[in-house]
Each structure stands twice: as C-alpha cells, then as structure tokens.
Amino acid sequence: MKRFYRIFNEGSKINQIICAILINLPVFAYGASIGWMSPMTLLLQSKDSPKVVPLTDTEVSWMASVAYLTCIPGNILMAFLGDTIGRKKTLLFISATGAASWILLLSSMEVWSFILARALVGITMSGCYVTCPIYTKEISDDSIRGALGCLIILFHTTGNLFLYIIGDFLSYRTIIWICLALPTFHLVLFMMMPDSPSYFVKTGEVEEATRVLAWLRCKREDDITIKTELEVIKKEQINDEDSNRFLLKAIVKDKILSKAFYIAMMVTLAREICGAVPVLNFAGEIFTFASNNSDAMLSPNQQAMLLGAVQVTGSILASLVVEKAGRKALLSITSLISGLSMCALASWFVARDYGANTPNWLPIVTLCLCIFCDSSGLQPISIVIAGEIFSFKYRGTVMAVTMSAASLADFLQLLFFKPLANSIGIHVAFYFFGIVCILMALYVVIVIPETKGRSLEDIYKSLVTRRRILRNNLN
8 A cells, every 4th residue: 555655646635535435435325225215205105106005104204214213323333333343344334234225125015124124224324424424534634624525415415316317217126226236336345445544543553544644645654744644643542532431421521522512413403404304305295295286397206306416516516615615604605595495485385375376486496496505515514514623532422423313303304294294284394494594504603613624623722712702792
C-alpha cells in the first residue's frame, strides 16, 4: 500500500474519493430497498399481485415501518461493532444482511417473510447511517470532508431512483435478483479497502495507521503532514481516555459535549420529521390520492420517478456546494423552503376538499421542491454536522443514539401515516411537517455554529462563545 501514492500525483485526493465511494455502496443498495416499497406496494395491493391475494393496508404499513423499528437496536449494534471489530468488518456485515433480506423475498411470498425481510432492512439502515458517515469522515481530510460526507445522501437517493425506474419496467422477481446483486458485489469489492486510520490508532496499530493515511492522502509515509495528522488523531484519543467510560453519562455531564449532543439530536430528528420519509415510502399512493378527479399526464409511479430524479439532483448539488456555501447557510435555507412547500401542499388539499379550483400541477411541484431541499440540505448536512462535532470515542455512540430516536420517529410515522391521513385528512400531516421545517430553520440560525473546514477544538470554542451570547441575551 505504501507505494500506491505513486500511481497518482502526490497529494491527490483520488484514493479518498475511491474509498468513500466504496464505503457508500451499501447505502445505494439500502436506497434501492427503500425505493422498492413505492412501486411494489402498488403492485402487491393490485389485482395483478404476484402474491395472488393482495396485501392489506395494515400489512403494507407494517412492511414500511418495521425496518425503522429494528433499526433502533441495530443502531446500538452498529456502534458497538464499529468500535469493536472495526469499520471495515462492520460494513461487510451490513452488506451480508442486505443480501439476506433479498434472499428471503426470493424464497417465500408469505406475509411473515415480507415483514421479516423488511426488518432486516432496518439493520442495513442502521449500518448505513451510523457506520458509513463515521467511516467516511475518518478517511477524509478537512478540505473535502463535507463533500464526501454528502455522498451518503447521493447514493441513497440514486438507489431510490434506480428502484423507481426498474420497478416500472421489470418483473417482480427480476427486480429482487438485481437488488440481491448489489450487496453481493460490494462484499467482494470492499475486501481490498483498508480500515480507518482512527481505528488502527485505537487498536495500537500505529504503523498500519501511517500506511493507510499515506495511501489515502497519496503521500509518503514520512511526509510531515502525515505525521502531523497522525498526531492529531493520537491527541484526540488520548483526551478521550481521560473521560468517563459510560459515554452518555460523560456527554450529559460535560457542558460542551451536551450542547453538541443536543445539536446532533435536533438536526437528526428534524431530518426525519420533515415529511420526506412517508412521502418516499408512499409516493405512488400520495400521487394517486392527489390525482383523484384530475387528468394528470403522468401515472402515480411515474410521478414518483420524477420525485426520485429531483432527489438525486438535490444530493448532487449538496456535494458540489457544501464546501463553498457552508453547512449553516445550506441547512437553514433548505429547511425554510421545505417548510413553506409542505404548508403550500397542505393548503392545496384543504382548498380541494372545499371545492376550490386547484391547479393539478401544484402537488408534484411542491413535493419535488420539498424533496429537493431535503436531499440538498436537511439530509446530508445534518449527517455531516453530527459527525463533525464529536471525537472518535463519542462519534459512534452519538450517531447510534440520535439514529435510534430518528428510527422510532420514522416507525411511528410510517405505521400511522396512512390511517391518520384517511381519518383526519392528509393536510394535517403536511402542515405538521411544514411547521417542523420552519422551526428547524430558526434553530439553525440561532444555535448551530458553522463547522466547515474547522477542527473539533475550534468548533467547541464556538459553542462556548454562542452559549455565553445566548445567556447574556436572556439575562
């Protein structure tokens, strides 16, 4: 590995990019498994269902929500495995679990197998949103940390769109075989990648950490910048050794760590309760509901495909501009626009129910705008920020705890979205999502510091300063 830097110009970032792409391949496979719900729900509940007996609304709601339920313990498991056996082996376990879920769907058409397969998706979900962002952050240098951190949403959204497209053209079993090939391909390909330098330092393998770091940065092992970066990693972990072994207790007791934890929790929950999760899982049905008594040019699934394309476009934009625009500006603007879009859509449903002349294009436009903002700001930036404001020791635990809270919120949303939309009106849900996004925009402006290109020490100094300013303003 120590000679690999000669393949490219010294100091090239290509090895970091290659490694980050391979780290996020399971996220593409997971995105496909989430996207699978939209076209397959329409098929499995139709008279042409491959199951012969169409699935009920209750069965579909459990299929959509159970992954978020199993994701809760899965988050803790992924944090434990990542710190115990390493990021690489944990990532291989994630792909193996993803493959198992598709094998189960190929093996049986019983309701229990559908629900169990979707439950396994929850394990891959937890791995993708706990392990992958941490792994990506630990192999990236500060100059491209944000851009590579945004790859998780790009791969997730591309996986969604991929399934929306093939779900409209291919047969049920062909789709599952293709989805099975994705994690299988990653299992083979990722064998050649190294674990993160931070993990090697933690396990005392300093020489291996140096070799990996030199390969990632395309520099010689004796380069001064490699030695300096290695010293930063060592210093971070030495500081961690002095803290409480019960990590959550240490976080809550420390004023700065607790402040960072509250920020991570807020951005994570806002990301999940912005409305994107039920919209993407039930896109086809939402557009069917919105298209009643209208002459829409696109079918519900084709409108869902358009939504997926917009989502991918937004995630590409995030990767391109995050290092220029900064985290704070991008997150606040996209949160505000998303909130206003959701409120506009809710108002459209209310106006239609009262018999007003409502434009048929407004639901697709507002949902596209909301999903675009979600994939270009709320989703990627919240993940990047949560990974940037904690050291190695706390990173896995914090990501696991925040993702567990988010998974519980997603489970409840997906389990009750359809019944509540049918009983009290879909507009209530969209008004709620809109208000959450608007409040998030205000929170970003007032509380969250800019983290772009800043060290952890510098970010914590900013948190102390903001805490004092807010206290003085209140007094």
